[in-house]
Amino acid sequence: MKSLVSIAVLVAAGVMLVGGAVAQExxxxxxxxxxxxxxxxxxxxxxxxxxxxxxxxxxxxxxxxxxxxxxxxxxxxxxxxxxxxxxxxxxxxxxxxxxxxxxxxxxxxxxxxxxxxxxxxxxxxxxxSNTLAGVQAGEEMVKALPNGGKCMGFVGFLGADNAVERIAGFRQAIEGKGIELVDVRGDDVDFTKARTNVDDVLVANPEITCMVGFYSYNPPKIYEALQAAGKLGQITVVAFDEDPVTLGAVKEGSFAATIVQQxxxxxxxxxxxxxxxxxxxxxxxPEDKLIIVPTAVINKDNVDAFSADLKAKISGG
CATH class of the missing domain: 3.40.50.2300 (Response regulator)
Known part of the structure; x- marks a missing residue:
């Protein structure tokens, strides 16, 4: 009996070891x-x-x-x-x-x-391709402001490649179109500072007629600040990414468009x-080590379809 118990214990230990080995694999x-x-x-x-x-x-x-x-x-x-x-x-x-x-x-x-x-x-x-995404944003701003304007940009990390490339692409698209990107304010992904940056511009730079939110959370902060100042619809906004506030602003016409990634x-x-x-x-x-997933422009015409697809992806549908 004792030997049978010992064998059973050894077998059980063996199963545990094998199971552990499989888990570690x-x-x-x-x-x-x-x-x-x-x-x-x-x-x-x-x-x-x-x-x-x-x-x-x-x-x-x-x-x-x-x-x-x-x-x-x-x-x-x-x-x-x-x-x-x-x-x-x-x-x-x-x-x-x-x-x-x-x-x-x-x-x-x-x-x-x-x-x-x-x-x-x-x-x-x-x-x-953050450069191409920046170009798309600039093109949307040109469409929205055929008579030109002065823009202020907002972003998280000013030195990050995605920020540098988006800003460069935006400048490329607006060159010679009567639109000036006066400056870009960084916030280091501090959401309070992101909002304060917009508030400060609204007070100190009354000449600004357009804004660009280069990171996903910047457009919602722009929306909050414009709404609080009673300036929604008075300042043209082009956004990046698909925050619900951003998509809502595009749908209601408060934002001209948003450039979305995947x-x-x-x-x-x-x-x-x-x-x-x-x-x-x-x-x-690939040889150049770049695998580019295309970006897209979302405006009033396609925002509902995009939002439905987004919801399905997040819910696993």
Whole structure:
């Protein structure tokens, strides 16, 4: 009897060891964002969809405690130490993160999204062409202001590649059209400062007739400030991304248009790309290491259809 009990215990222990080994065999992929914002809910939904198609992987979606390069880089160090096999990240400060990115890239495959770090050893960038998105925003402003105007821009990280490229694209599109981008105010993803920046411009710069919100949360703050000042509809606004407030403003005609990206695809395609790479399939990485997911213009004509599609993606429908 004693020997039978011992055998049973050994068998049970063996099953537990095998089960543990199987669990440990799951490779881990991580998607790291640049700040806590509702914008990233779509990317998170894309990662969730990818998880359903990658049962042999454990997918993580991680927010840094704050939107700083130091905390992002520390988070990546923690992920690598915990056994993460590949990382995709939207860099908060690419120019000052090269050494950190290269350190991570020497240990695990590293990819970028949303905000690239092309000077680093990342394997590829998957996301929008921020320059082309900026051009689209500028073209929409030209349509809305055929007689010209003076614009003020608002953004999170002035030095981030996505901000620099969007601003450059916008300037390119408005050149020679009688529209001037007077300045761009940064807020370092501080939502209170984002609102204060708009309030300050409304008081100190009465010559401003148009505004551009370059990050997802900037247009809602512009809306709040214009509404409080009784200037909705008096100042022309072109936005970026698909915050519900932004889409509502486009629908009611308070904003001329918004330029939307496809963060759902970043999350979904990004996880599938990294899984394929770990399995030895590198065919998804083009020679120029840029995988561009197109942006689109949303205006009153297509905002309802876009909103319905957005809702379905977030709900997993």
């Amino acid at each position: 799951k490779k881990q992929l991580a998607f790291v964002v640049n700040a806590s914002s509702d914008f990233w809910k779509l990317a998170e939904a894309g990662v969730k969809k990818a998880q359903a198609e990658l049962p042999n992987y454990e997918l993580q979606f991680r927010y840094p405690a704050q939107g700083t390069a130091a905390l992002q880089n520390a988070l990546m160090d923690d992920l690598v130490a915990a056994g993460t096999d590949a990382i995709m990240i939207s860099s908060a400060d690419p120019k000052n993160s090269i050494d950190a990115f290269n350190r991570i890239a020497a240990q695990v495959p590293l990819f970028t999204t949303d905000s690239d770090a092309p000077a680093s050893n990342r394997l590829a960038y998957l996301g929008s 963060p759902f695809e970043w999350g979904y395609q990004g996880m599938k790309l990294m899984a394929a790479y770990l399995e030895g399939d590198k065919s998804g990485i």
